[in-house]
Amino acid sequence: MTDNPLLLGALATPLIGAILALLSARSNRRQRAIGVAAGLIAWIFAAGLLAQVHEFGVQTYALGSWQPPYGIVLVADALGALFAFMVTTIMVAGLLYTYHCHDKCMTYPTFVPLFLLMEVGLVGAMLTGDLFTLFISMELMVLASVSLTAISDDQFGLEAALKYILISSMGTLFLLLGIAAMYATFGTLNMAEIAQTLLTGERPFLAPAAALMLLCAFLLKSAVFPFHFWQPDFHTTAPTPISAMLSSIVVKVGVYGIFRLVTLLFIEEAFLLERLLGVLGVIGIVFGSLGALRTYNAKRMLAYSTFAQIGFILVGIGWGGTLALVGAIVYAFNHAFIKSALLMLMGVVASYTKIKTADFVHVRGLGTKLPPLLSWLVLLGGLALAGVPPLNGFISKLALIQGGVDNGDWVNLIIVVAAGILTLMYMIRAWQQIFQQAPLPSTTETKPVGDSMAAPLLLIAICLLLGTVFAEPLLQLISETVRQMMDPQIYIAGVGLSNGS
Amino acid sequence: MIEFMFALAIGILFGIGVFQLLRRDLIKAAIGFAILFSAINLFFVAAGAFEGEFAPYLSNVQAGRSVSDPLVQAFILTAIVVSFGSFSLLLGIVNIISQRYDTVDSNDVTQLKH
Numbered sequence: 001m002t003d004n005p006l007l008l009g010a011l012a013t014p015l016i017g018a019i020l021a022l023l024s025a026r027s028n029r030r031q032r033a034i035g036v037a038a039g040l041i042a043w044i045f046a047a048g049l050l051a052q053v054h055e056f057g058v059q060t061y062a063l064g065s066w067q068p069p070y071g072i073v074l075v076a077d078a079l080g081a082l083f084a085f086m087v088t089t090i091m092v093a094g095l096l097y098t099y100h101c102h103d104k105c106m107t108y109p110t111f112v113p114l115f116l117l118m119e120v121g122l123v124g125a126m127l128t129g130d131l132f133t134l135f136i137s138m139e140l141m142v143l144a145s146v147s148l149t150a151i152s153d154d155q156f157g158l159e160a161a162l163k164y165i166l167i168s169s170m171g172t173l174f175l176l177l178g179i180a181a182m183y184a185t186f187g188t189l190n191m192a193e194i195a196q197t198l199l200t201g202e203r204p205f206l207a208p209a210a211a212l213m214l215l216c217a218f219l220l221k222s223a224v225f226p227f228h229f230w231q232p233d234f235h236t237t238a239p240t241p242i243s244a245m246l247s248s249i250v251v252k253v254g255v256y257g258i259f260r261l262v263t264l265l266f267i268e269e270a271f272l273l274e275r276l277l278g279v280l281g282v283i284g285i286v287f288g289s290l291g292a293l294r295t296y297n298a299k300r301m302l303a304y305s306t307f308a309q310i311g312f313i314l315v316g317i318g319w320g321g322t323l324a325l326v327g328a329i330v331y332a333f334n335h336a337f338i339k340s341a342l343l344m345l346m347g348v349v350a351s352y353t354k355i356k357t358a359d360f361v362h363v364r365g366l367g368t369k370l371p372p373l374l375s376w377l378v379l380l381g382g383l384a385l386a387g388v389p390p391l392n393g394f395i396s397k398l399a400l401i402q403g404g405v406d407n408g409d410w411v412n413l414i415i416v417v418a419a420g421i422l423t424l425m426y427m428i429r430a431w432q433q434i435f436q437q438a439p440l441p442s443t444t445e446t447k448p449v450g451d452s453m454a455a456p457l458l459l460i461a462i463c464l465l466l467g468t469v470f471a472e473p474l475l476q477l478i479s480e481t482v483r484q485m486m487d488p489q490i491y492i493a494g495v496g497l498s499n500g501s
Numbered sequence: 502m503i504e505f506m507f508a509l510a511i512g513i514l515f516g517i518g519v520f521q522l523l524r525r526d527l528i529k530a531a532i533g534f535a536i537l538f539s540a541i542n543l544f545f546v547a548a549g550a551f552e553g554e555f556a557p558y559l560s561n562v563q564a565g566r567s568v569s570d571p572l573v574q575a576f577i578l579t580a581i582v583v584s585f586g587s588f589s590l591l592l593g594i595v596n597i598i599s600q601r602y603d604t605v606d607s608n609d610v611t612q613l614k615h
Contacts, residue, residue, distance in 0.1 A: 070572075132576055139583050143590055150594055156613050158601065162527070162594050163613075169534055169587055170522065176580060177541050183573065184548035233613050 006052065007061040007074040009045035010084060011123050014038050014091075018116035025109035032099045035112040039088070039095040042119065046081070046088040053081040054480065058494025060129065068129065069190040069497055075129035077491050078481040079263075079329075083256050084126040086333055087249045089462075090340050091119045093455045097241040097344055100452030102351060105151045105239050118144035118245065125253050129495055131179045131189040131214075138175065138221065138253060142168045145246060149238040153356055160233040167230045171220035178213030181206045192495035195264050195488050211266050214257065215273065222254030222310050225283045232291070235303035236358075240347025240451070243299060247306045248340035255313055255332055262317060263325070263485045270320070278318025282415055284311025289422035298346045298358040298430050302339065305385065305426070308419060309335050315412055316400050324403030325482045330475065331396040334384075334466060338393055341459035342381040348374060349434060351450035360430075365439025369446050374453060375435040377460050382427030384463050387420050392466035392474075399475065504551055511547065514540035527595045527605040534591060538584040542577050549573035 017038025021031045053059055053076050061074040076084065095115065098106055105111060121141030128134050142165070150161035179189060185204035186194050198207070216227070223231035235247045258277065262270040288308025295301045313335070316328030350358040352370060357363075367375050384391035387398075397420060404413040466474055484490050518540055521533025549570030599605045602612075 132579070136579065136583065139587065143587055146590060146594075150597075158594065158597060159610055159613050162598055162610070165587070165591055165594060166522075166530065166534075169591065172587070173534075173537055173541055176538075177544065180541060180545040180548055183545070183576070187570075189576075237613075 003061045004052065004059040006045050006049045007059060007076055007127055010042050010049060010088065011074065011120065011127060013042040013045060014116040014119040014123065018113040021112040021116060028107050031112040035095045035116060036099055038116055039092040043088040043092050046085045049076050050081045050085045053078055058491060060495055068495055069188050069193045072133055073129040073495060074127050075495055076127055077494060078484040079259060080126050082481055083252065084123050086336050087122045087126060090245065090249050090336055093340060093459050094241040094245050097455035100454065101241065102451060103153050103239050105153050108151055114144045114148050122249060122253060126256060129191055131182060131191060135175055135179055139172050141250060141253065142172065145242065145250060148242045149234060152237055152239045154237040157237040160237040164230050164234045168220065171217045174213050175217035178210045178217065181210035181213065185210065191260065191264060192492045193497055196492050198265060199488065211261065211269065215261060218254040218257035222251045223307055224310060224314060225280045228307055231307060232300050232303040235306065236297060236300040240344060244340040244343040247303060247343055248336040251306060251310055252332055252336060255310065258317060264488050264491055267488065274318045274320045277314045278412065281311040281314030281318055282412060284308060284314065285415060285419045289419045292426045293422065296360055298360065298363060299343065301426060301430055302343050302346060305423065306339060312400060312416065315416060316403055319403050319407040319409060321403065321407060322482055322486060323406040326478050327400035327403035329478050329481060330399040334392040334396040337459050337463050337466065338381060338384045341456045341463060342385065344456040345374065345378050345381060348451045348453055348456065352446045354447065360433050361440065364433050365437045366446065367435030368439060377456060378431050380460050382431055385427055386424035390464065390467055392463045395467055395471045507547055511540050511543045514543065525607050527598065527607055531588065531591045531595055535588050542580055545577055545580065546573055
């Protein structure tokens with residue numbers, strides 16, 4: 001087993017970037033430049049890793065040369081590499097947005113370091129091979145995002161941060177409890193070794209309880225139905241680039257954990273878990289879409305929409321089977337790009353208002369004073385979210401519906417299609433309110449300059465490319481990923497346990 | 502006997518922690534969080550503490566005798582650091598809340614409700 005330095009690079013670059021940014025705290029401009037540079041380098045590492053994983057199979061890096069199962073091992077299999085690539089790509093856009101943002105909180109010396117630490121947590125959660133490092137990464141991500149929301153320009157940010165840290169700490173505690181139960185039963189936390197033990201059909205006493213605790217922690221991180229109530233507040237009040245990250249990739253950490261639970265660890269019980277996830281997903285779709293229809297704030301609408309979109313992914317996982325899993329992963333991948341682009345666009349719109357808010361009463365009719373490109377971008381993003389053909393949202397809907405047809409679950413299929421129409425309704429409604437209607441007296445005053453549109457423009461361009469030129473390669477890549485996920489032996493053999501017990 | 506007492510202690514700490522975490526007073530909730538974290542750390546220690554006969558130093562391992570699991574203690578040290586970090590962040594947020602809202606009663610911290 002050879003160590004692949006790309007894994008360490010993807011994880012260490014943002015960490016080093018965070019330290020460098022802290023050291024250059026005197027110059028805010030230099031900090032932001034360091035942030036963009038670190039994000040770009042991490043992206044190069046992750047892209048190289050994705051290419052290598054598909055060329056040569058599972059890549060590993062044993063930290064400090066302590067061989068698994070004793071040491072901490074970083075593992076990139078097809079799923080982990082794909083998610084790490086997605087995270088680093090969106091992070092580059094987020095850091096790019098920070099570069100030209102006029103929020104007051106961006107000038108705080110800890111903003112960029114915390115942003116980069118969030119990336120460390122995200123990439124670490126995707127690339128780790130043992131559960132305890134997963135816990136550490138998730139906690140790092142939570143603490144960074146809580147701090148970033150607490151310093152938000154929005155006056156309610158602090159309250160939302162308090163709400164989230166109380167709930168999320170509870171979730172993290174149960175994650176740790178589940179991990180302790182795992183350790184008590186299996187004597188190891190290396191995922192490959194646990195998977196190997198579980199594959200033999202052995203079911204220790206505490207294992208089902210541990211699985212449920214892990215599942216609850218992941219559902220809480222993804223804001224799925226019984227644990228969702230903190231999400232709209234938290235995602236609305238965060239600073240624009242942060243809320244774009246929270247709503248697109250931070251919720252995907254939970255989805256990633258669920259993928260690992262049902263395809264690597266608890267394969268025999270996966271059927272039961274999938275049933276549960278399917279039901280929770282449908283609840284999320286219905287109430288998320290309805291909630292998005294009746295909100296008063298454009299960013300809050302998108303936060304509710306995330307609640308619904310995670311529901312689509314869970315329904316895909318719930319259907320099970322190869323095609324449905326392909327649909328779920330394509331959906332998760334594309335949604336990250338669409339949602340981060342849309343949240344950044346709404347942030348740009350909000351940045352033109354006097355008090356920086358995305359409330360419809362304040363942004364209604366604002367579009368007449370904004371650059372016309374913004375209107376087109378919001379419309380394109382909305383169509384992508386609803387799944388209209390030339391954009392990547394269509395590909396993900398198509399892949400998901402294929403999985404449903406393959407499964408023959410017509411009830412849920414109808415709900416999925418109908419919710420797509422609801423998505424179109426709320427997105428078009430928001431677009432009309434901002435760009436088509438006559439301005440209210442409350443919106444007459446605007447700032448002359450808002451945030452730069454470069455980052456959302458980049459993301460929408462990626463959405464267009466993913467929906468047209470790269471649609472076929474993406475589907476092939478993800479089909480190959482699912483083929484490798486369905487065979488846990490590939491992961492276990494790839495980690496290469498040294499003692500084989 | 503010690504194992505039973507240990508389990509009982511973990512259970513009691515867990516109960517106190519959950520009860521405190523659900524209090525209206527935010528400072529009590531924060532302390533409940535710390536207690537709950539200690540309970541889970543103790544649970545983690547219990548997973549490996551009662552197995553071996555010797556402390557895991559390389560020098561005093563005798564042939565045929567078992568040593569206790571050193572890994573859990575490494576895990577706990579990390580978990581304590583993590584819990585310390587989140588506890589202090591939580592207290593910091595509660596501190597600013599108390600200044601901005603003039604209360605630490607969570608029933609009065611409700612500006613997000615529209």
